Amino acid sequence: MAASPHAQLLATYVAHHNLGVKTGNFMPLLTFFAELAEMHFDGIEYGPLIGRRAIAQAFDKHPPSDELVISEPVNHADCASAAYAWSRKPSTPVGTIKLQAGDGCIVRIDIAVTGDRRGGRSG
Secondary structure, eight states: OOOOHHHHHHHHHHHHHHHHHHHHHOOHHHHEEEEEEEEEEEESSSSOOHHHHHHHHHHHHOOSSEEEEEOOOOOOOOOOEEEEEESSTTTTEEEEEEEEEEEEEEEEEEEEEEEEEETTTOO
């Protein structure tokens, strides 16, 4: 079974997130967000972030400090989701990522934090 556009974009998001952590440059990741994309968080008091500009400012002010490791994405009718962990503890899931795609772009991403909140943000 072929991966859905949502699952493909989720894998792309993770790859570019991890590249940004390595290089300090998240601009390539941000190109995958629609102009009016939304980023929502559950389990932490942050956001929501509405629009690519707000998302870019968040990555600039509070860049992630660790790479993501995700489980095999699960395809749903209108999104894909996966459990995630930080690369320093890849076998310890800390939440889920749910991504909705539209016209080849991320239109909404929901990040639920249920475990170690410190792994992904600096500062």
